[in-house]
Amino acid sequence: MFHVEPGTDATDFGPAEPPAAAAVVFGDRLDKARLYYSALAGPGVERGLIGPREIPRLWDRHILNCAVIGDLIPQGVRVVDIGSGAGLPGIPLAIARPDLRITLVEPLLRRTVFLAEFVAEAGIDNITIVRGRAEQAGVKKEAGGADVVTSRAVAPLAKLAGWSMPLVHEHGRMLALKGISAAEELERDRAELTKAGAGHAEVLECGVGVLETPTFVISAERLARAERRAERRAGGRGTTDAKRH
Numbered sequence: 753m754f755h756v757e758p759g760t761d762a763t764d765f766g767p768a769e770p771p772a773a774a775a776v777v778f779g780d781r782l783d784k785a786r787l788y789y790s791a792l793a794g795p796g797v798e799r800g801l802i803g804p805r806e807i808p809r810l811w812d813r814h815i816l817n818c819a820v821i822g823d824l825i826p827q828g829v830r831v832v833d834i835g836s837g838a839g840l841p842g843i844p845l846a847i848a849r850p851d852l853r854i855t856l857v858e859p860l861l862r863r864t865v866f867l868a869e870f871v872a873e874a875g876i877d878n879i880t881i882v883r884g885r886a887e888q889a890g891v892k893k894e895a896g897g898a899d900v901v902t903s904r905a906v907a908p909l910a911k912l913a914g915w916s917m918p919l920v921h922e923h924g925r926m927l928a929l930k931g932i933s934a935a936e937e938l939e940r941d942r943a944e945l946t947k948a949g950a951g952h953a954e955v956l957e958c959g960v961g962v963l964e965t966p967t968f969v970i971s972a973e974r975l976a977r978a979e980r981r982a983e984r985r986a987g988g989r990g991t992t993d994a995k996r997h
Contacts, residue, residue, distance in 0.1 A: 910944035
């Protein structure tokens with residue numbers, strides 16, 4: 753078990769104090785976000801989950817970048833975060849949105865140990881951790897039927913859709929955090945999304961007006977069978993112009 757204090761040792765590498773946007777995003781749970789920063793900058797680096805060069809960018813590029821996707825998620829729903837790694841985006845989302853029930857899915861033991869230790873240390877009670885791969889039958893049984901599946905830097909979009917769609921119920925959504933090339937990736941892989949049973953795919957921008965650089969998210973909905981046929985006939989056409997949130 754590790755023990756972290758807000759700001760410990762992290763000041764040697766970058767700004768331990770959060771930017772002003774963090775108070776807007778996390779509100780009265782900012783202290784838990786501080787703990788997460790310290791966990792990433794300390795044990796996270798020591799265990800090889802985060803590169804030391806990322807420490808100066810932890811708040812903006814990682815923690816806040818992930819937390820703002822809460823703007824896209826309805827109240828009180830169940831979220832599955834696949835390939836959680838060090839807990840991104842699931843942990844910042846759970847801190848910012850305590851109304852959500854979030855399952856972190858991660859195959860590597862050393863990462864799930866880190867996640868479990870941090871969740872216990874920080875007293876975050878809306879997170880469950882499942883060790884396994886999103887495509888495994890046991891994971892589908894334990895975590896399936898979710899309202900939303902999230903991911904960040906896990907796989908190309910075509911493969912990601914094949915892992916995500918089976919974990920959500922009909923009309924549930926996949927939210928894949930991507931970079932500025934999200935529109936190009938969606939255009940390239942739109943046909944594969946349609947094959948995976950996804951539709952109404954679009955690029956969304958989160959954190960506009962709050963973050964210096966907004967978060968780009970590809971959103972796609974799991975369609976019912978009849979809707980899938982219609983989507984295939986239409987060729988999966990849709991807009992790749994980013995919508996702001």
